[in-house]
Amino acid sequence: xxxxxxxxxxxxxxxxxxxxxxxDGPLVSSAPSRALERFLLRRVLxxxxxxxxxVVLWDGFxxxxxxxxxxxTAHIHTRNALIQLLRQGDTGFGEAxxxxxxxVDGDLVDFLVAxxxxxQPEGVAKLxxxxxxxxxxxxxxxxxRQNIHHHYDIGNDFYRxxxxxxxxxxxxxxxxxxxxxEAAQQAKMDHICRKLQLQPGDRVAEAGCGWGGLxxxxxxxxxxxxxxxxxxxxxxxxxxxxxxAEGYDDRVTYVLDDYRNMSGEYDVFVSVGMLEHVGADNYxxxxxxxxxxxxxxxxxLVHSIGRNRPRLMNAWIEKRIFPGAYPPTLREMMDIFEPxxxxxxxxxxxxxxxxLTLDEWLTRFxxxxxxxxxxxxxxxxxxxxxYLAGSQAxxxxxxxxxxxxxxxxxxxxxxxxxxxxxxx
Amino acid sequence: xxxxxxxxxxxxxxxxxxxxxxxDGPLVSSAPSRALERFLLRRVLxxxxxxxxxVVLWDGFxxxxxxxxxxxTAHIHTRNALIQLLRQGDTGFGEAxxxxxxxVDGDLVDFLVAxxxxxQPEGVAKLxxxxxxxxxxxxxxxxxRQNIHHHYDIGNDFYRxxxxxxxxxxxxxxxxxxxxxEAAQQAKMDHICRKLQLQPGDRVAEAGCGWGGLxxxxxxxxxxxxxxxxxxxxxxxxxxxxxxAEGYDDRVTYVLDDYRNMSGEYDVFVSVGMLEHVGADNYxxxxxxxxxxxxxxxxxLVHSIGRNRPRLMNAWIEKRIFPGAYPPTLREMMDIFEPxxxxxxxxxxxxxxxxLTLDEWLTRFxxxxxxxxxxxxxxxxxxxxxYLAGSQAxxxxxxxxxxxxxxxxxxxxxxxxxxxxxxx
Numbered sequence: 001x002x003x004x005x006x007x008x009x010x011x012x013x014x015x016x017x018x019x020x021x022x023x024d025g026p027l028v029s030s031a032p033s034r035a036l037e038r039f040l041l042r043r044v045l046x047x048x049x050x051x052x053x054x055v056v057l058w059d060g061f062x063x064x065x066x067x068x069x070x071x072x073t074a075h076i077h078t079r080n081a082l083i084q085l086l087r088q089g090d091t092g093f094g095e096a097x098x099x100x101x102x103x104v105d106g107d108l109v110d111f112l113v114a115x116x117x118x119x120q121p122e123g124v125a126k127l128x129x130x131x132x133x134x135x136x137x138x139x140x141x142x143x144x145r146q147n148i149h150h151h152y153d154i155g156n157d158f159y160r161x162x163x164x165x166x167x168x169x170x171x172x173x174x175x176x177x178x179x180x181x182e183a184a185q186q187a188k189m190d191h192i193c194r195k196l197q198l199q200p201g202d203r204v205a206e207a208g209c210g211w212g213g214l215x216x217x218x219x220x221x222x223x224x225x226x227x228x229x230x231x232x233x234x235x236x237x238x239x240x241x242x243x244x245a246e247g248y249d250d251r252v253t254y255v256l257d258d259y260r261n262m263s264g265e266y267d268v269f270v271s272v273g274m275l276e277h278v279g280a281d282n283y284x285x286x287x288x289x290x291x292x293x294x295x296x297x298x299x300x301l302v303h304s305i306g307r308n309r310p311r312l313m314n315a316w317i318e319k320r321i322f323p324g325a326y327p328p329t330l331r332e333m334m335d336i337f338e339p340x341x342x343x344x345x346x347x348x349x350x351x352x353x354x355x356l357t358l359d360e361w362l363t364r365f366x367x368x369x370x371x372x373x374x375x376x377x378x379x380x381x382x383x384x385x386x387y388l389a390g391s392q393a394x395x396x397x398x399x400x401x402x403x404x405x406x407x408x409x410x411x412x413x414x415x416x417x418x419x420x421x422x423x424x
Numbered sequence: 425x426x427x428x429x430x431x432x433x434x435x436x437x438x439x440x441x442x443x444x445x446x447x448d449g450p451l452v453s454s455a456p457s458r459a460l461e462r463f464l465l466r467r468v469l470x471x472x473x474x475x476x477x478x479v480v481l482w483d484g485f486x487x488x489x490x491x492x493x494x495x496x497t498a499h500i501h502t503r504n505a506l507i508q509l510l511r512q513g514d515t516g517f518g519e520a521x522x523x524x525x526x527x528v529d530g531d532l533v534d535f536l537v538a539x540x541x542x543x544q545p546e547g548v549a550k551l552x553x554x555x556x557x558x559x560x561x562x563x564x565x566x567x568x569r570q571n572i573h574h575h576y577d578i579g580n581d582f583y584r585x586x587x588x589x590x591x592x593x594x595x596x597x598x599x600x601x602x603x604x605x606e607a608a609q610q611a612k613m614d615h616i617c618r619k620l621q622l623q624p625g626d627r628v629a630e631a632g633c634g635w636g637g638l639x640x641x642x643x644x645x646x647x648x649x650x651x652x653x654x655x656x657x658x659x660x661x662x663x664x665x666x667x668x669a670e671g672y673d674d675r676v677t678y679v680l681d682d683y684r685n686m687s688g689e690y691d692v693f694v695s696v697g698m699l700e701h702v703g704a705d706n707y708x709x710x711x712x713x714x715x716x717x718x719x720x721x722x723x724x725l726v727h728s729i730g731r732n733r734p735r736l737m738n739a740w741i742e743k744r745i746f747p748g749a750y751p752p753t754l755r756e757m758m759d760i761f762e763p764x765x766x767x768x769x770x771x772x773x774x775x776x777x778x779x780l781t782l783d784e785w786l787t788r789f790x791x792x793x794x795x796x797x798x799x800x801x802x803x804x805x806x807x808x809x810x811y812l813a814g815s816q817a818x819x820x821x822x823x824x825x826x827x828x829x830x831x832x833x834x835x836x837x838x839x840x841x842x843x844x845x846x847x848x
Contacts, residue, residue, distance in 0.1 A: 174841055175841055175842035175844060176841070176842075177841055308761070308762065308765045308766065308767050308768075308834055309762050309763075309765055310762075329758070329762065330754065330758060330768055331754075331755050331758040331762065334753070334754060334755040337732070338732065338733050338734075338753065338755065339733075341732045341733050341822070342732065343732050343773065343775070343822060343825060344732075344754055344771065344773060344825075344827075345772075345773045346771065346772060346773065347768065347770065347771035348769075348770060348843070349767065349768060349769045349770065351767070351839075352837065352839055352841065353841070396837065397835065398765070398767060398833075398834035398835045398836075398837075399834075401767060401768075403768075409822075410732055410822035410823075411821065411822050412822075413776065413820065413822075415775075415776055417598055417599060417600070417601055417776065417777065418599035418600075418847070419772070419843070419846075419847070420599060420847040422843075422847075423842070423843070423844040423846075423847045
């Protein structure tokens with residue numbers, strides 16, 4: 001397979017890379033790359049099969065795809081970054097990229113799709129990859145609060161820069177691919193309310209409510225009465241303040257507490273984008289919560305990022321962005337449903353909708369890049385850019401899925417005979 | 425709980441029961457029931473919780489529901505039937521009902537729904553129930569042929585009596601509840617073709633084709649070119665003869681062989697009502713077959729009776745009607761998809777549609793009851809009547825589900841952004 005790769009001799013550091021010297025710290029190594037480093041890099045790329053991008057080291061040593069046409073070029077500006085990449089894989093790439101010691105010329109998403117579209121490593125490379133993976137941080141009630149605080153309490157102003165007006169931080173629904181993000185987030189909420197056959201007066205329990213947009217939508221447009229649980233202080237404060245200011249706090253209550261402490265009886269249970277943070281060990285307990293709260297003919301929906309096969313969250317994202325996160329397979333999700341004989345009525349996979357959503361978020365993020373750097377710093381901005389681009393790439397390459405699962409109790413016979421009511 | 429039951433003393437054998445004496449054999453016992461028998465019967469009924477039907481023994485001893493309003497009455501006409509019922513549960517009931525030693529006054533489906541709607545047995549009763557269950561007959565290639573022969577090769581004339589004109593022996597689709605069976609079977613085939621986005625010229629591989637109706641539909645109305653595998657000689661002969669007579673045998677080929685021997689490359693893989701006969705052990709092999717045959721952007725659909733939790737097929741149905749049959753949970757079905765990273769795009773549960781379908785079949789079956797008795801005998805007719813009514817009851821009570829699962833390869837990005845095209 002070595003023949004698939006075209007090597008170029010070391011050259012002087014490129015103009016593009018040089019500009020990085022303006023940043024803090026020694027961002028470009030000066031000593032030439034060593035034969036062993038070049039050998040290992042070539043081995044890693046060979047193990048990936050023939051990708052379609054180029055890799056250029058700090059001294060100009062380059063590996064190009066055999067076709068000669070690279071869709072993007074990854075520049076590794078320091079020896080430190082190369083070693084980290086070789087040792088830690090995805091995590092090393094993420095860390096070095098965040099520090100600016102790896103940069104990508106060309107479209108970052110295209111590059112990451114190409115990087116994700118290589119075969120899984122075999123043999124020794126596979127063992128190394130498995131050893132790099134760890135168990136995600138525990139989602140005990142204390143652990144969950146810390147994990148959620150890490151991600152969601154970094155400031156509503158930050159999320160406002162690139163989310164829609166309703167602050168929906170979950171997959172939108174684009175029945176028409178050319179919809180705006182705003183319209184697609186509204187369409188997502190309507191799609192969910194229709195699946196749940198939401199009626200005026202319905203009592204809704206929501207587990208994980210983000211900034212409260214879905215609860216608001218259910219109350220204002222469907223006449224429901226909603227209780228929403230969330231362990232993020234900043235999100236609950238934002239949602240509660242807004243409900244009071246806009247005058248529907250009689251119909252929506254945001255509860256700063258863990259979903260495991262839910263109580264009461266409800267016609268509808270809904271959870272959008274929380275399951276990723278629940279952890280597979282806790283699915284039976286989530287099932288118990290639904291069973292405790294749902295009426296005999298109640299309807300329930302879980303919306304979550306998922307996988308086609310069991311795999312931990314990308315190690316770097318789990319470490320830096322989403323501690324404790326784990327996207328389940330459909331098989332793993334059955335631990336919520338089977339113990340209570342819940343009947344799965346409808347599963348819809350919205351994978352490409354999340355790619356479109358992330359494309360919108362990344363575009364808005366890039367438009368406000370300088371503001372993010374000002375609010376935080378360069379490293380934060382680069383890390384979040386990689387996270388948004390990498391997630392989009394994973395949905396495009398099929399590594400991530402988005403499952404919406406509608407379910408009810410086994411004996412509920414009040415079911416519509418067609419899903420046509422979702423499409424009128 | 426004994427207080428929930430109202431006992432009546434033994435009375436002379438009822439008029440209704442007496443008429444059974446006209447049939448062959450000693451169908452009504454003459455000796456009075458014994459205290460022990462009445463005690464055991466009461467215990468079994470108590471363990472079931474308070475059902476809504478009455479039970480009357482051959483000597484007139486009766487147990488009525490506490491409400492006094494019985495939705496139906498089960499008459500146990502012989503000591504032999506009572507002992508078989510107590511010893512073998514569902515199987516004993518099925519055997520004694522088939523022989524006419526148990527009859528039911530009132531709607532048989534209502535009675536069976538009530539019988540299915542009792543809690544699962546606990547303690548000793550549960551252990552006894554588990555001991556009664558056996559592993560279904562193996563579905564090796566030889567085993568499958570025998571199992572399928574048992575059910576499907578008992579004569580096309582028999583099935584013609586109560587199936588629709590296209591001989592669809594799988595769940596129909598009633599987007600409107602008042603559709604005819606004929607229209608609902610057409611709607612089912614169109615629903616599947618739309619889910620698969622079937623286009624003119626598409627090459628389709630079908631695993632388990634029944635009497636060939638779906639293959640015929642795909643060729644005639646969608647311009648597809650179909651190869652259909654089936655191990656039932658009678659079905660393949662019927663389907664092939666019809667294709668030749670009606671002049672589309674250039675577009676549809678029915679292959680008398682096991683799905684495991686499928687070869688070729690196809691844009692579409694479809695299997696409607698076969699998975700129930702595949703057996704959970706063979707799901708990985710079915711996944712291999714799909715992986716071997718499906719193009720990069722091919723679409724695949726599996727339609728199967730299923731369960732909300734793992735449970736063997738009703739023992740009597742497995743013994744008398746469907747040897748080797750096993751309805752899987754969604755979790756178990758994942759053994760088809762996960763090893764090949766297939767992406768599940770859409771799961772639709774059509775449970776109540778199967779109840780409607782069975783209601784139509786049972787009505788037509790009853791209209792031709794005397795013909796069935798003439799073609800076979802009383803015992804066969806009673807057994808099939810119980811099977812159709814019991815299946816309907818199981819779908820109504822939630823013990824059985826009907827899952828339609830659409831899936832593709834992980835990297836296929838040619839997906840519609842909405843399922844709206846199914847509902848135009």
